[in-house]
Amino acid sequence: MNTPIYKIEDKKNRIYIKRDDLFPYSFGGNKARKGMLFFKNIIYKKSDYVVTYGSSSSNHVRIISNKCAELKIPCLIISPLEADKQTYNKKMYDLFGAKVIFTKLDNVSKKIDETLNDLKNKGYYPYFIQGGGHGNIGTQAYVDCYKEIKEYEKNKNLNFDYIFHASGTGTTQAGLVCGSIINNDNNKIIGISIARMNPRGRNIVLKSVKDYLKERNINISDEIIEKKVIFTDKYINGGYGKYNQKIIETIKNAMINYGIPMDTTYVGKAFTGMFSYIGDNEIKDKNILFIHTGGTPLFFDDLEELYE
Numbered sequence: 001m002n003t004p005i006y007k008i009e010d011k012k013n014r015i016y017i018k019r020d021d022l023f024p025y026s027f028g029g030n031k032a033r034k035g036m037l038f039f040k041n042i043i044y045k046k047s048d049y050v051v052t053y054g055s056s057s058s059n060h061v062r063i064i065s066n067k068c069a070e071l072k073i074p075c076l077i078i079s080p081l082e083a084d085k086q087t088y089n090k091k092m093y094d095l096f097g098a099k100v101i102f103t104k105l106d107n108v109s110k111k112i113d114e115t116l117n118d119l120k121n122k123g124y125y126p127y128f129i130q131g132g133g134h135g136n137i138g139t140q141a142y143v144d145c146y147k148e149i150k151e152y153e154k155n156k157n158l159n160f161d162y163i164f165h166a167s168g169t170g171t172t173q174a175g176l177v178c179g180s181i182i183n184n185d186n187n188k189i190i191g192i193s194i195a196r197m198n199p200r201g202r203n204i205v206l207k208s209v210k211d212y213l214k215e216r217n218i219n220i221s222d223e224i225i226e227k228k229v230i231f232t233d234k235y236i237n238g239g240y241g242k243y244n245q246k247i248i249e250t251i252k253n254a255m256i257n258y259g260i261p262m263d264t265t266y267v268g269k270a271f272t273g274m275f276s277y278i279g280d281n282e283i284k285d286k287n288i289l290f291i292h293t294g295g296t297p298l299f300f301d302d303l304e305e306l307y308e
Helices: 030-045 059-071 088-095 105-121 136-156 171-182 200-215 222-228 245-258 267-280 296-301 303-307
Strands: 005-008 014-019 049-053 075-080 099-103 126-129 162-167 188-193 230-232 287-292
Touching: 005 245, 014 136, 030 059, 030 126, 030 136, 049 059, 049 105, 059 075, 059 088, 059 296, 075 105, 088 296, 099 105, 105 126, 136 171, 136 200, 162 171, 162 267, 171 188, 171 200, 171 222, 188 200, 188 267, 200 222, 200 230, 245 267, 245 303, 267 287, 296 303
Parallel strands: 014 287, 049 075, 049 126, 075 099, 162 188, 162 287, 188 230
Antiparallel strands: 005 014
């Protein structure tokens, strides 16, 4: 499902935004892309219970719980107690009838195993989706997205020198990197971390790239993969869900000047980070694509901040 690409005004570079927030399901976003592929697999395997992980801000959980409600499949969410807060995404989990189990962050892995074993013992055939839609299916979603980008480049007779996006659990970046490698493109895929620090954040992306290529018997040298994975933790602003006035101003300007909503947790932070990266690295006269990975409900969580 192609999502549109728009050009925005910039004095130093030619900047475009791919509006994956307009992906046509449950407020869209990268998690919707991934979720649709996961549910193809869920239906194929005839699973009758879906378990996943995510915080109260999770766009991923919104998508999964929405699709479960549509298909009448029970949905259970394991959620970290430390990150619990009222959000519009959380209100939608309730609307969709998902069951939520809160547990301390250091107990998440154990709780997931216990939950899956309990469901199996009760006769269910549960399907577990890692947080954020991590795994080769999530990676495939953004290999597919990269094909859309290539189609746009061909139609517009241009090539993007840089592709920026918010990098969280890693498979969005992994898919874009794999797409670039498969097409032998000489562009730079820049993952702006919204939470994870190096080297952990980058290593997770590296592993996702290698896992995907290995599963499909695509032989690429480690040297090429290492060069293609660019993951910066310079703009995380203290961690997941944390933001500053600069991010708020970026969000306000994007909404006023382009009519594009962004949130403080993912897209607004990454969009702000992109411009900082461009300035820090003195990038000029380039074709740059920013992928808007969604999160529209989170925009309204922080709407009052825009008035201050």
